[in-house]
Amino acid sequence: MVRKHPHTCFKDNYLLPLLRRAALLGALVLVILASAGCWDRKEINDLAFVMGAAIDQKSDGVIELSVQVFLPKAAGAGQATGGQAATKGSGSEQTMVRYAEGISIADAMSHLQERLPREIFWGHNEVYIFGEARAQHGIREDVDFILRSSKPRERSQVFISKGQAKDTLELIPPLERNSSEVLRELSAFHTGLEVTMKNLAEQLTGDTNAGAIPYIVKLPPEPGKPATQTISYIQGSAIFKNGKMVGTMDNRETRGILWLRNEVKKSFFTVTPDNSKGYVSVTMIRSYTQLIPTLVDGTWKMTVHIETENGIQQNTTGNNLGDLEWLKTVETSLDEAIKARIQTVLKIAQKDYHSDIFGFADAFHKKHPKQWNLAKGHWSDVFTTMEVEVLSHSRILRPGVSNSDAISPQKGVDSQ
Known part of the structure:
Protein backbone atom coordinates (compact mmCIF):
# COMPACT_ATOMS: atom_id res chain seq x y z
CA MET A 1 0.00 0.00 0.00
CA VAL A 2 1.40 3.37 -1.09
CA ARG A 3 0.80 6.23 1.28
CA LYS A 4 0.77 9.88 0.05
CA HIS A 5 3.03 12.34 1.65
CA PRO A 6 1.07 14.61 4.01
CA HIS A 7 2.19 17.75 2.16
CA THR A 8 0.88 16.32 -1.13
CA CYS A 9 -2.55 15.68 0.36
CA PHE A 10 -2.64 19.21 1.71
CA LYS A 11 -1.87 20.70 -1.72
CA ASP A 12 -4.58 18.59 -3.42
CA ASN A 13 -7.20 19.58 -0.85
CA TYR A 14 -6.24 23.27 -1.19
CA LEU A 15 -5.86 23.58 -4.97
CA LEU A 16 -8.93 21.66 -6.15
CA PRO A 17 -11.48 24.14 -4.77
CA LEU A 18 -9.52 27.06 -6.23
CA LEU A 19 -9.41 25.46 -9.67
CA ARG A 20 -13.13 24.76 -9.55
CA ARG A 21 -13.89 28.35 -8.56
CA ALA A 22 -11.65 29.71 -11.34
CA ALA A 23 -13.36 27.50 -13.92
CA LEU A 24 -16.78 28.57 -12.68
CA LEU A 25 -15.79 32.24 -12.76
CA GLY A 26 -14.43 31.91 -16.31
CA ALA A 27 -17.63 30.25 -17.50
CA LEU A 28 -19.68 32.97 -15.83
CA VAL A 29 -17.66 35.72 -17.57
CA LEU A 30 -18.14 34.04 -20.95
CA VAL A 31 -21.89 33.79 -20.38
CA ILE A 32 -22.10 37.49 -19.43
CA LEU A 33 -20.10 38.61 -22.47
CA ALA A 34 -22.14 36.45 -24.80
CA SER A 35 -25.46 37.67 -23.45
CA ALA A 36 -24.56 41.39 -23.18
CA GLY A 37 -22.80 41.89 -26.52
CA CYS A 38 -25.83 43.18 -28.46
CA TRP A 39 -28.17 44.46 -25.78
CA ASP A 40 -28.12 48.02 -27.16
CA ARG A 41 -28.04 47.23 -30.87
CA LYS A 42 -30.21 49.20 -33.29
CA GLU A 43 -31.49 47.67 -36.48
CA ILE A 44 -31.06 49.68 -39.69
CA ASN A 45 -34.74 49.27 -40.47
CA ASP A 46 -35.56 51.09 -37.24
CA LEU A 47 -33.48 54.22 -38.02
CA ALA A 48 -34.18 57.37 -40.03
CA PHE A 49 -30.80 58.58 -41.35
CA VAL A 50 -30.56 62.38 -41.34
CA MET A 51 -28.49 63.75 -44.26
CA GLY A 52 -29.09 67.45 -43.60
CA ALA A 53 -30.82 69.72 -41.10
CA ALA A 54 -32.29 73.22 -41.45
CA ILE A 55 -33.23 75.75 -38.77
CA ASP A 56 -35.65 78.57 -39.62
CA GLN A 57 -37.21 81.39 -37.61
CA LYS A 58 -40.98 81.05 -37.86
CA SER A 59 -42.08 83.78 -35.43
CA ASP A 60 -40.88 85.45 -32.28
CA GLY A 61 -39.87 82.66 -29.92
CA VAL A 62 -40.68 79.83 -32.35
CA ILE A 63 -38.27 78.00 -34.67
CA GLU A 64 -38.76 75.26 -37.23
CA LEU A 65 -36.41 72.29 -37.44
CA SER A 66 -36.37 70.40 -40.73
CA VAL A 67 -34.46 67.20 -41.47
CA GLN A 68 -33.69 65.51 -44.77
CA VAL A 69 -34.02 61.76 -44.25
CA PHE A 70 -32.46 59.22 -46.58
CA LEU A 71 -34.78 56.32 -47.40
CA PRO A 72 -33.76 53.49 -49.76
CA LYS A 73 -36.68 52.59 -51.98
CA ALA A 74 -37.37 50.76 -55.18
CA ALA A 75 -37.01 52.53 -58.51
CA GLY A 76 -39.95 54.68 -59.54
CA ALA A 77 -41.24 55.07 -56.00
CA GLY A 78 -42.74 58.45 -56.74
CA GLN A 79 -42.05 62.15 -56.88
CA ALA A 80 -42.01 64.87 -54.26
CA THR A 81 -45.38 65.98 -52.98
CA GLY A 82 -46.37 68.79 -50.65
CA GLY A 83 -42.79 69.66 -49.74
CA GLN A 84 -42.57 66.49 -47.72
CA ALA A 85 -40.49 64.27 -49.97
CA ALA A 86 -37.88 64.69 -52.64
CA THR A 87 -36.59 62.18 -55.14
CA LYS A 88 -34.36 62.22 -58.18
CA GLY A 89 -37.07 60.68 -60.27
CA SER A 90 -35.02 57.59 -61.05
CA GLY A 91 -33.00 55.11 -59.08
CA SER A 92 -33.77 53.66 -55.68
CA GLU A 93 -32.67 56.62 -53.53
CA GLN A 94 -35.19 59.02 -52.05
CA THR A 95 -34.93 61.82 -49.51
CA MET A 96 -37.84 62.79 -47.36
CA VAL A 97 -38.12 66.13 -45.57
CA ARG A 98 -39.94 66.34 -42.24
CA TYR A 99 -40.22 69.39 -40.02
CA ALA A 100 -41.60 70.46 -36.65
CA GLU A 101 -41.82 73.67 -34.65
CA GLY A 102 -40.71 74.38 -31.11
CA ILE A 103 -39.38 77.05 -28.78
CA SER A 104 -35.87 75.56 -29.12
CA ILE A 105 -34.08 72.92 -31.15
CA ALA A 106 -34.47 70.40 -28.32
CA ASP A 107 -38.23 71.08 -28.20
CA ALA A 108 -38.60 70.92 -31.99
CA MET A 109 -36.57 67.71 -32.12
CA SER A 110 -38.89 66.00 -29.66
CA HIS A 111 -41.92 67.00 -31.76
CA LEU A 112 -40.12 65.89 -34.91
CA GLN A 113 -39.55 62.42 -33.50
CA GLU A 114 -43.31 62.10 -32.96
CA ARG A 115 -43.80 62.46 -36.73
CA LEU A 116 -41.37 59.74 -37.74
CA PRO A 117 -41.96 56.00 -37.23
CA ARG A 118 -38.19 55.45 -37.02
CA GLU A 119 -35.66 56.74 -34.53
CA ILE A 120 -33.84 59.84 -35.83
CA PHE A 121 -30.18 58.99 -36.39
CA TRP A 122 -27.75 61.94 -36.70
CA GLY A 123 -24.58 59.96 -37.37
CA HIS A 124 -24.67 60.61 -41.15
CA ASN A 125 -25.70 64.26 -41.01
CA GLU A 126 -23.55 66.27 -43.44
CA VAL A 127 -24.81 69.86 -43.28
CA TYR A 128 -26.59 72.36 -41.05
CA ILE A 129 -28.39 75.22 -42.79
CA PHE A 130 -29.61 78.31 -40.95
CA GLY A 131 -32.23 80.47 -42.61
CA GLU A 132 -31.37 84.15 -43.02
CA ALA A 133 -34.06 85.27 -40.56
CA ARG A 134 -32.79 82.84 -37.93
CA ALA A 135 -29.20 83.96 -38.51
CA GLN A 136 -30.19 87.60 -38.01
CA HIS A 137 -32.08 86.68 -34.84
CA GLY A 138 -29.05 84.85 -33.42
CA ILE A 139 -27.73 81.29 -33.50
CA ARG A 140 -25.71 81.02 -30.28
CA GLU A 141 -28.30 78.88 -28.50
CA ASP A 142 -28.63 76.57 -31.48
CA VAL A 143 -24.89 76.02 -31.75
CA ASP A 144 -24.67 75.45 -28.00
CA PHE A 145 -27.31 72.69 -28.13
CA ILE A 146 -25.76 70.94 -31.13
CA LEU A 147 -22.35 70.80 -29.47
CA ARG A 148 -23.74 69.68 -26.11
CA SER A 149 -25.79 66.87 -27.61
CA SER A 150 -24.01 63.58 -28.22
CA LYS A 151 -26.09 62.76 -31.32
CA PRO A 152 -25.51 65.55 -33.90
CA ARG A 153 -22.11 65.70 -35.62
CA GLU A 154 -19.91 68.67 -34.77
CA ARG A 155 -17.88 68.27 -37.99
CA SER A 156 -20.85 68.79 -40.29
CA GLN A 157 -20.66 71.76 -42.67
CA VAL A 158 -22.57 74.93 -41.78
CA PHE A 159 -24.30 77.29 -44.23
CA ILE A 160 -26.52 80.35 -44.14
CA SER A 161 -29.36 80.32 -46.65
CA LYS A 162 -30.96 83.26 -48.38
CA GLY A 163 -34.63 82.94 -47.47
CA GLN A 164 -35.79 79.78 -45.72
CA ALA A 165 -33.26 77.01 -45.10
CA LYS A 166 -35.93 74.33 -45.48
CA ASP A 167 -36.30 75.19 -49.16
CA THR A 168 -32.77 73.94 -49.85
CA LEU A 169 -33.50 70.54 -48.32
CA GLU A 170 -36.52 70.11 -50.60
CA LEU A 171 -34.56 70.67 -53.81
CA ILE A 172 -34.01 67.76 -56.23
CA PRO A 173 -30.45 67.98 -57.64
CA PRO A 174 -29.96 66.63 -61.18
CA LEU A 175 -26.64 64.89 -60.41
CA GLU A 176 -26.14 64.14 -56.72
CA ARG A 177 -28.30 61.95 -54.51
CA ASN A 178 -29.62 64.84 -52.42
CA SER A 179 -29.20 68.57 -51.86
CA SER A 180 -27.11 68.06 -48.71
CA GLU A 181 -24.53 66.13 -50.68
CA VAL A 182 -24.40 68.97 -53.24
CA LEU A 183 -23.38 71.45 -50.55
CA ARG A 184 -20.80 69.07 -49.12
CA GLU A 185 -19.24 68.57 -52.55
CA LEU A 186 -19.17 72.32 -53.23
CA SER A 187 -17.33 72.88 -49.93
CA ALA A 188 -14.77 70.25 -50.90
CA PHE A 189 -13.68 72.42 -53.86
CA HIS A 190 -12.09 74.92 -51.40
CA THR A 191 -12.99 77.89 -53.58
CA GLY A 192 -14.78 79.58 -50.67
CA LEU A 193 -15.15 79.35 -46.92
CA GLU A 194 -15.40 75.92 -45.33
CA VAL A 195 -16.89 76.08 -41.83
CA THR A 196 -17.85 73.16 -39.60
CA MET A 197 -20.05 73.37 -36.52
CA LYS A 198 -16.91 73.12 -34.38
CA ASN A 199 -15.27 75.98 -36.32
CA LEU A 200 -18.39 78.09 -35.90
CA ALA A 201 -18.43 77.58 -32.13
CA GLU A 202 -14.78 78.66 -31.97
CA GLN A 203 -15.57 81.81 -33.96
CA LEU A 204 -18.56 82.78 -31.82
CA THR A 205 -16.72 82.24 -28.53
CA GLY A 206 -13.21 83.31 -29.53
CA ASP A 207 -11.38 86.58 -28.94
CA THR A 208 -12.91 88.24 -32.00
CA ASN A 209 -16.53 87.28 -31.21
CA ALA A 210 -17.13 87.43 -34.96
CA GLY A 211 -17.12 85.03 -37.88
CA ALA A 212 -17.97 84.30 -41.50
CA ILE A 213 -20.09 81.41 -42.81
CA PRO A 214 -20.73 80.31 -46.43
CA TYR A 215 -23.84 82.00 -47.84
CA ILE A 216 -25.97 79.96 -50.25
CA VAL A 217 -28.64 80.96 -52.75
CA LYS A 218 -30.92 78.88 -54.96
CA LEU A 219 -29.92 78.53 -58.60
CA PRO A 220 -32.89 79.19 -60.93
CA PRO A 221 -34.03 75.95 -62.62
CA GLU A 222 -33.57 75.42 -66.35
CA PRO A 223 -36.47 76.52 -68.56
CA GLY A 224 -39.27 74.00 -68.52
CA LYS A 225 -37.98 72.21 -65.41
CA PRO A 226 -39.85 72.03 -62.07
CA ALA A 227 -38.99 74.76 -59.55
CA THR A 228 -37.45 72.21 -57.19
CA GLN A 229 -35.21 70.53 -59.79
CA THR A 230 -32.12 72.64 -59.11
CA ILE A 231 -29.49 73.21 -56.43
CA SER A 232 -28.32 75.82 -53.95
CA TYR A 233 -24.78 77.06 -54.45
CA ILE A 234 -22.29 79.11 -52.45
CA GLN A 235 -22.35 82.82 -53.23
CA GLY A 236 -20.01 84.56 -50.82
CA SER A 237 -20.29 84.61 -47.06
CA ALA A 238 -22.51 85.79 -44.22
CA ILE A 239 -20.77 88.00 -41.63
CA PHE A 240 -21.51 87.47 -37.93
CA LYS A 241 -20.94 89.63 -34.88
CA ASN A 242 -22.00 88.73 -31.34
CA GLY A 243 -23.73 85.62 -32.67
CA LYS A 244 -25.94 87.48 -35.17
CA MET A 245 -25.71 87.94 -38.90
CA VAL A 246 -24.91 91.57 -39.74
CA GLY A 247 -24.38 91.39 -43.52
CA THR A 248 -22.92 89.51 -46.47
CA MET A 249 -19.90 89.58 -48.77
CA ASP A 250 -19.76 88.37 -52.36
CA ASN A 251 -17.40 85.72 -53.75
CA ARG A 252 -14.68 88.20 -54.63
CA GLU A 253 -14.68 89.74 -51.16
CA THR A 254 -14.81 86.32 -49.53
CA ARG A 255 -11.59 85.38 -51.30
CA GLY A 256 -9.99 88.29 -49.46
CA ILE A 257 -11.11 86.73 -46.17
CA LEU A 258 -9.36 83.50 -47.14
CA TRP A 259 -6.13 85.34 -47.94
CA LEU A 260 -6.09 87.10 -44.58
CA ARG A 261 -6.87 83.89 -42.67
CA ASN A 262 -4.26 81.83 -44.54
CA GLU A 263 -6.97 79.50 -45.83
CA VAL A 264 -6.48 79.89 -49.57
CA LYS A 265 -6.11 76.48 -51.15
CA LYS A 266 -7.11 77.26 -54.72
CA SER A 267 -6.86 80.55 -56.55
CA PHE A 268 -6.99 81.77 -60.12
CA PHE A 269 -6.03 85.28 -61.23
CA THR A 270 -6.27 87.04 -64.57
CA VAL A 271 -4.30 90.29 -64.70
CA THR A 272 -3.34 92.88 -67.29
CA PRO A 273 0.37 93.74 -66.85
CA ASP A 274 1.61 97.24 -67.58
CA ASN A 275 2.48 98.06 -71.18
CA SER A 276 0.53 95.12 -72.58
CA LYS A 277 -2.57 94.73 -74.75
CA GLY A 278 -3.61 91.30 -73.49
CA TYR A 279 -3.78 89.47 -70.18
CA VAL A 280 -2.02 86.73 -68.25
CA SER A 281 -3.92 84.04 -66.32
CA VAL A 282 -2.17 82.27 -63.47
CA THR A 283 -3.13 79.52 -61.04
CA MET A 284 -1.78 79.45 -57.51
CA ILE A 285 0.45 76.53 -56.56
CA ARG A 286 0.78 77.42 -52.90
CA SER A 287 0.49 80.44 -50.62
CA TYR A 288 1.34 81.51 -47.09
CA THR A 289 -0.05 84.42 -45.06
CA GLN A 290 1.59 85.67 -41.88
CA LEU A 291 0.00 88.18 -39.49
CA ILE A 292 2.56 90.38 -37.69
CA PRO A 293 0.93 92.45 -34.90
CA THR A 294 2.74 95.49 -33.48
CA LEU A 295 1.80 97.84 -30.66
CA VAL A 296 3.88 101.01 -30.31
CA ASP A 297 2.90 103.96 -28.08
CA GLY A 298 -0.71 102.81 -27.96
CA THR A 299 -0.97 102.43 -31.76
CA TRP A 300 -2.29 99.07 -32.93
CA LYS A 301 -0.97 97.96 -36.30
CA MET A 302 -1.19 94.73 -38.27
CA THR A 303 1.22 93.82 -41.05
CA VAL A 304 -0.04 91.15 -43.43
CA HIS A 305 2.77 89.37 -45.29
CA ILE A 306 1.69 87.16 -48.20
CA GLU A 307 3.87 84.91 -50.31
CA THR A 308 2.55 82.99 -53.31
CA GLU A 309 3.96 80.62 -55.90
CA ASN A 310 2.13 80.47 -59.20
CA GLY A 311 2.06 78.90 -62.64
CA ILE A 312 1.06 80.49 -65.94
CA GLN A 313 -2.16 79.16 -67.46
CA GLN A 314 -2.55 81.49 -70.42
CA ASN A 315 -0.64 84.41 -71.97
CA THR A 316 -2.31 86.62 -74.58
CA THR A 317 -0.03 89.65 -74.25
CA GLY A 318 2.26 88.70 -77.12
CA ASN A 319 5.28 89.05 -74.81
CA ASN A 320 7.78 86.29 -74.16
CA LEU A 321 7.53 84.94 -70.63
CA GLY A 322 11.09 83.73 -70.99
CA ASP A 323 12.12 87.35 -70.54
CA LEU A 324 12.90 87.76 -66.83
CA GLU A 325 12.09 91.45 -66.85
CA TRP A 326 8.66 90.81 -68.34
CA LEU A 327 8.08 87.98 -65.88
CA LYS A 328 8.83 90.42 -63.07
CA THR A 329 6.20 92.78 -64.48
CA VAL A 330 3.62 90.00 -64.33
CA GLU A 331 4.56 89.22 -60.72
CA THR A 332 4.16 92.89 -59.81
CA SER A 333 0.68 92.89 -61.36
CA LEU A 334 -0.23 89.86 -59.26
CA ASP A 335 0.94 91.59 -56.09
CA GLU A 336 -1.15 94.65 -56.87
CA ALA A 337 -4.24 92.52 -57.56
CA ILE A 338 -3.85 90.59 -54.29
CA LYS A 339 -3.33 93.76 -52.24
CA ALA A 340 -6.32 95.48 -53.88
CA ARG A 341 -8.58 92.56 -53.05
CA ILE A 342 -7.45 92.46 -49.43
CA GLN A 343 -7.81 96.22 -49.00
CA THR A 344 -11.38 95.97 -50.27
CA VAL A 345 -12.45 93.34 -47.77
CA LEU A 346 -10.61 95.14 -44.95
CA LYS A 347 -12.54 98.32 -45.63
CA ILE A 348 -15.87 96.47 -45.54
CA ALA A 349 -15.04 94.62 -42.31
CA GLN A 350 -13.69 97.69 -40.52
CA LYS A 351 -16.04 100.43 -41.70
CA ASP A 352 -19.30 98.63 -42.50
CA TYR A 353 -19.53 95.65 -40.12
CA HIS A 354 -16.96 96.50 -37.39
CA SER A 355 -16.24 92.77 -37.24
CA ASP A 356 -12.82 91.18 -36.89
CA ILE A 357 -13.44 88.12 -39.04
CA PHE A 358 -9.74 87.67 -39.81
CA VAL A 382 -9.69 99.09 -31.77
CA PHE A 383 -10.17 96.95 -34.88
CA THR A 384 -12.12 99.66 -36.70
CA THR A 385 -9.29 102.21 -36.38
CA MET A 386 -6.39 99.78 -36.75
CA GLU A 387 -3.79 100.44 -39.44
CA VAL A 388 -3.26 97.42 -41.70
CA GLU A 389 -0.29 97.16 -44.07
CA VAL A 390 -0.40 94.50 -46.79
CA LEU A 391 2.85 93.17 -48.27
CA SER A 392 2.64 90.70 -51.16
CA HIS A 393 5.46 88.80 -52.82
CA SER A 394 4.40 86.66 -55.79
CA ARG A 395 6.67 84.35 -57.73
CA ILE A 396 6.02 82.56 -60.99
CA LEU A 397 7.71 79.17 -60.88
CA ARG A 398 6.05 77.64 -63.94
CA PRO A 399 6.00 80.09 -66.86
CA GLY A 400 5.27 77.32 -69.32
CA VAL A 401 6.04 77.47 -73.02
CA SER A 402 6.78 80.95 -74.38
CA ASN A 403 3.99 82.29 -76.53
CA SER A 404 5.08 85.56 -78.13
CA ASP A 405 2.68 85.21 -81.09
CA ALA A 406 -0.53 84.90 -79.05
CA ILE A 407 -3.50 86.87 -80.20
CA SER A 408 -4.18 89.74 -77.79
CA PRO A 409 -7.86 90.25 -76.96
CA GLN A 410 -9.23 93.04 -74.85
CA LYS A 411 -7.82 93.60 -71.39
CA GLY A 412 -8.97 91.33 -68.62
CA VAL A 413 -9.31 91.69 -64.86
CA ASP A 414 -8.48 89.38 -61.97
CA SER A 415 -11.06 86.64 -61.54
CA GLN A 416 -10.87 84.76 -58.31
Missing part, protein backbone atom coordinates in the same frame (compact mmCIF):
# COMPACT_ATOMS: atom_id res chain seq x y z
CA GLY A 359 -8.38 86.60 -36.41
CA PHE A 360 -6.44 89.80 -35.69
CA ALA A 361 -7.52 89.62 -32.04
CA ASP A 362 -6.00 86.15 -31.66
CA ALA A 363 -2.67 87.37 -33.07
CA PHE A 364 -2.54 90.35 -30.66
CA HIS A 365 -3.63 88.16 -27.74
CA LYS A 366 -0.64 85.90 -28.30
CA LYS A 367 1.88 88.68 -28.96
CA HIS A 368 0.70 91.30 -26.44
CA PRO A 369 -1.44 89.52 -23.82
CA LYS A 370 -1.40 92.32 -21.20
CA GLN A 371 -2.46 95.05 -23.61
CA TRP A 372 -5.01 92.72 -25.15
CA ASN A 373 -6.71 92.12 -21.80
CA LEU A 374 -7.15 95.88 -21.42
CA ALA A 375 -8.55 96.31 -24.92
CA LYS A 376 -10.74 93.22 -25.31
CA GLY A 377 -13.80 94.97 -23.86
CA HIS A 378 -13.81 97.47 -26.73
CA TRP A 379 -12.02 95.45 -29.40
CA SER A 380 -14.46 96.48 -32.13
CA ASP A 381 -13.36 100.09 -31.70
